[in-house]
Amino acid sequence: MTALTLQRSQHGRSAATDEHEPDAGQFLTFQLGNETFAIDILCIREILEYEYLTEVPLMPDFIRGVMNLRGAVVPVIDLALRFHRPRTELGRRSCVVIIEVHDEDEDRLQLIGILVDAVNEVLAINSADIEAAPQFGSKLRTDFIAGMARLDQRFIVLLNVPRVLSIEEITLLSRLDEGGDSIAAGGCDDGIE
Amino acid sequence: MNLDQAMQAFFDEAFELLQQMEAILLDAESTQSDPELLNALFRTIHTIKGSAGLFALDDIVGFTHQVENVLDRLRGGELALTETLTSLLLRCHDHVKAMLQALASHGTAPDATLGHALLAELAGLSGQAGAATPGEPSAEATAAAAHQDWLLYLGFGPDVLRHGLDPASFLSYLATLGHIEQVIPLYSGLNAVSDYDPEQNYLQLALRFAGHCDLATLHDVFEFAREDSHILIAPLADAARQLADAGGALPEAELQQARQSWLALGMMEGGKVAHAADQGMAAKIETVAGTPPPGTGDPAASPVAASKKVKANERAGESRFLRVEAEKLDNLINLIGELVIAGAAGNLLAQQTGSTALQEWNQGVSGLIEQIRTGALSMRMVQVGEIFNRFPRVVRDVSKELGKEIELKISGADAELDKTMVEKLGDPLMHIVRNAMDHGIEGTELRRLRGKPAQGTVRLNAYHESGSIVIEISDDGGGLNREKILKKAIDRSLIAPDAQLADQEIYALIFEPGFSTADQITNISGRGVGMDVVRRSIEALRGIISIDSELEVGTVFRIRLPLTLAIIDGFMVQAGDAIFIVPLESIVECVELPEEQSGNNSCDHLNLRNELLPLLRLATFFELPHPTPPRQNVVILQLGDRKAGLVVDRLLGEFQTVIKPLGSMFRSLKPIGGSTILGNGQVALILDVNELVTHVINRDAVKYSLAADQAHLGSAQAKPQHMRQ
Structure with a gap:
């Protein structure tokens, strides 16, 4: 809970400095299957059309592969698989959102791509419109949720990017996966829920 | 050196x-x-x-x-x-x-x-x-001795210039300690112009010097030249007697030359010195030059001439080498990697258009790119000898200090290594070598008792082995004492008293912080700092350090550093739809897989000219979807002293590979050493063949073990969880 308030105040501050509405953050909304999620635009580097990925063997399913981002090799994660939903199928609107994550291990910025079905729009969301994560019901690990944003009578999930794309955790999962069965990875997730 | x-x-x-x-x-x-x-x-x-x-x-x-x-x-x-x-x-x-x-x-x-x-x-x-x-x-x-006059005779040997010593630099340093009153150049060795060798030194100097320093300080000034030169230093008052004492140390002709020049500088033959005149002169000098006594004031307060010299020295140091931030060089090499890829794409396009002029122009560009690439890479690569070269002196000095006779043997100094690695290897190697000399090599007495030659040997060796570089530091000393290490580890509660450890694991205990089996703390080692720094530095380079040791026979430290060089020669292979790069250095040959062995179910080894060759099916191992093609190939890999065959679907040929790190997320994926970008912009993965085979060996050891057999027999009621462990 304390982490959440901290997060919120950060959003507020950053938005106040460069944008019109005080106490508002800007979020990119995107589709995963028929669900809509949002992430803070401050951690987004760019959005790319889906192009060829190279699969990396012996890694968990949700790591779809690596791509060439102007010479840098960037891992791409299927968020739907990460959230235990069906695998994202490629379509005309498939996109890769490139996100900056801080890598604690090497103390530098690491780029990670997330594969989504479509990106929608960038919204300014008032911090007053952000609710705490519900204890259950969102079919998602609660620590993945930074908050729920109220938007036209419905709620969309604001993702806690550092948690969702925690390199430490992904590395741990891929190590478990080394035994050759992805049940282990799934089991770990369930354990945390 | x-x-x-x-x-x-x-x-x-x-x-x-x-x-x-x-x-x-x-x-x-x-x-x-x-x-x-x-x-x-x-x-x-x-x-x-x-x-x-x-x-x-x-x-x-x-x-x-x-x-x-x-x-x-x-x-x-x-x-x-x-x-x-x-x-x-x-x-x-x-x-x-x-x-x-x-x-x-x-x-x-x-x-x-x-x-x-x-x-x-x-x-x-x-x-x-x-x-x-x-x-x-x-x-x-x-x-901080009294102000005194000194006579110096600097008989620089003929080889000082070749050894990189400049007589002038000694003088300019001497000038910082006091005042050089008079210099007499001597060049008796220089005869006919026809014999003149520009690399040889013919110059000797005799000088009179005044300053607040003692004999040791002055001797220290010429420390570096001592080896191949004759240096005589004596206080003015005592010069004649000391010159006579030194008689045996240098040839008669030179002694004569020294005596004459010292006489000219004010030495009294009978040992008496005209004290009044001498002191009067010293006083005069002091008022003229205003020489500050050493040890007071900062460089700014020294005479103008000296500070000018200092500045000149600084400037010379700057221009010889250019220190560039490693990151800038990395960026440059990354860019050049991009350029190579873009160039290849350009070539492809030019061929498609069919324009001869365009193709020729492209060829020219490709040639230039190739040169730039080689040049940029050579900036990074240095011979490992660059670090090895500091050790002869280390060994000499430390062995003197320890009172042991130790010889250093260096081999493989021409193995090339990434510059950043060389820089970071210096420290750990230094620690290991010093430890080997201090704790490894026994005292002369003990060596004799053990029937070894009195002179101990420390060996430095480097060689490339299947895509990695291995550096070995070995000594023929007492070896590691297994029991002593165990006892110490138990005392320090690093391990449980009843722990069962393999020899390798016990030796690895010496890498724990603060672990030292030396009974005394010496200036050289024994505080137990060295080894944990060593392991930390090697691990930071993603290397592995291992120890082999036999009591009373010797110890070998083996440092294996992985391929983190920016570009390697790779060999492209295809398995399923995926393209992989195998480091070319680890490939011995390629053969076609006999048809009867192409099925997935046939046994996994091959008779290669009557040699048993275990096979590793890449596509199966990586669980890639793949229909077995009619013809498969075997890439034969050399891994240390054994061989293995890698079964792939197609051989695609050599490829200059720009290594891109995969990032920490894939760190646990040991069989993949990195990635690269192909000419068409796709990413291909580079195999780390050593890790790949180790991985398979470990997997098979689990799969075909007694425990697995038991689990298999009892599988009807056993929990599947069990089998996995």
């Missing part, structure tokens, strides 16, 4: 360490609670002290030794890092820095009394008043 270069490396390293020390001290609040940082703090000073000892920089060693003692107690938890202590340590840091800077620019050393004041303060704070500075201030006091 070029000592100037070694000195420069020492300064660079020392300044870097000082920076680290400062950073840790400035972050004192977290340091207090973090033993890791306190360890690091201690190591900075420890390393500076160690390296300074090699160059006989006694002032620095003396000072840092005291600081190190305090830091050691700090690390041991005996002292707390209070604010006063932090600021005092920072001032000590500044003092060491000032001393080093003075040395680096041949300037005047900072005030020694400042050092003593700092040490006294340290002693006071750490509660060991007096004990910390035994006798040193008084020794210094006598060292």
